Amino acid sequence: MADSPQHHRAHKKARLGLQLWDGLGTALVNLLVVFLVIVYLFPISYMVFTAFKMDSQFSDIKAPIWPARIVTYTYTGEDYPLYEVPTAGSIKKWALVERHRTESTFVNPANPETGPITWEGSWRTLDPVYEFYPAFENFAYLWATINYPRLVWNTVKVTMLSGIGVMISSILVAYGFSRFRIPGGNLLFILLIATVLIPEKITLIPTYYMFTRILNWNGTYYPLIVPHLFGNAILIFLLRQNFKSIPREMEEAAMIDGAGPLRILTSVILPQSGPVITTAALLHFFYAWNELRQASLYLGISPDLYTLAFRVQQYQSYFAPPNMLQVSALFAMAIPVLVLFLTQREFMHEVLITGLEK
């Protein structure tokens, strides 16, 4: 046995060193990831900060980066802004009452009885005193102007109707591809995947012409819903991979009991496919909620039908101040982000497991 005391000690020391090294590596990896995620999402902090700023903060070059307003002091019934005034000895926070070029009059809020104080120098060189102030009124204002509840309801309608359609048809098609020997079925499945590569522009002109001139669907929700009734290639792919992995024994038992294909789908396959169906529905939700191209093509002429994403996008052309743009962005993303966080466990897990890979 080479387990002499010295050897043992040296071994322990080496292990301690390794542990230290390992702990350092773990700390570095965690720090690096946290840092990278903060950098990656940093503009979101800009969005939130800006959304809470008042309009006046954008023309004020001395304003801080956080939402703030100048502290005011009420003196003889009027509000006056506070400035940091350098006086002999210290910097005082005084309210500016009268502005002149070479001298200005201030009032000391701590001691207003002393009356106006005259200060020599240009008040423009002074820094105002700011306080943290989140302008919730921006949100109230936009809520009222764009009729947020109505936009959300419109978007929910389109998302739900197209979602129900795309889920039913995608499930049927995926079931067909996963369980039946169809002549040329594998070739058809390759074709299905290849349709993902077809650029939108090439089918756009004929479909646009058909929807607006032949079917007269301009200004209706039909162009945003009907195409989904034929299924979606990516969702079909996702569902089919999952259906194929379900063992067939239960189906065979059901078949012996006389169940038809539709019955097998609803009573054997679907109950075992909860997670993948949730994931497919979520993928469609994220797409449909943010959908903009079809909405801008077909809904432009009927403002009553505007979806949230379309209405917010229009805000861009109104020369809105930065804070209102960010408020509208927050309004637009609030619901999908909330849904992502509520469903993250199922959604992320399922996408990871199933893999959207070919």
Added chain:
Amino acid sequence: MMTSIRRFLSKSNLCPQTRMERREALVGLLFISPWIVGFLLLKLVPIFVSLGFSFTDFYMLYPGDTKFVGRENYAHILEDLFSEDGAAGYYLSNTIGFAILSVPAQLLTALGLAVLLNSQRLAAKELHRTLVFLPSVIPGAAIAFVWFGFLDPTTGWLNRLFLEPLGLPPYPGPYSEAGYNLFRIITALWSIGPGFLIMLGAMRGVPPELYEAAHVAGAGPIMRLLKVTVPIISPAVFFSLVINLVSVFGGATLLDRGTSFSGGGQSPFDFYIGEVMFSSYRLGYAASLAWMMFLIMLATTIALFATARYWVYYPDGDEA
């Protein structure tokens, strides 16, 4: 690819023999019929109608006056591409430049983040993954507002918080051409969510024995990444590469966040087709431009699949 198609063909029984087989095929066809009808009505027929349009002078305002013009549109594309002041040439070269810069950037960022977030040392993995995925569910308009605001040279934060304190030259803002290109690449990096998840999913499938073997053979973390992880997840990388490239040319994105037809996340050439379509209403010419882009994309995709055999790894010796 050819062998797999041949194998698929031989596997699929093109002529069902028995009554049972015929019945099964019929029921199966019935189930997939929604997709077949949709494919014919919304993809195949429109693609060929577009091809027909591309040989006419179809003008949206006077559809009755449309007449056949032969290959005039395509001759015009050549002029538009190669003449000094041709718009198509400008937008196409911009699109190719954008693809060369943005696609590798997207792949490397997704790969790097996936490697880091797959680390066994990392705490709160799920939260980090959700946060990386987060920008992929934000609507396109909101993305544009956030980044335009953040990059704005006067009221934005990039110059004020980062470049100025570091003594770097100020960013000119997204309204200049160079500035806009940077904006496009940044927003492209904000849509890596699906690609990131695909690579992460593939990484979790790498057999741990391989890492142990590499570790025993003395490979460090970087060698393990390059010699074990990357080759094994190469199908996921390939898939992301195809999808990213196709989306630059106006094809599908995995998770569409709804960018508008007027700018945003789409490629400059796609934007140009939209302009011809919706601003000057020359649908015939727009159709020929769309067909040209479709062919470029098809050629690129086929070329990619042809290179796949040299670098994409398939465990059972299968090809793409």
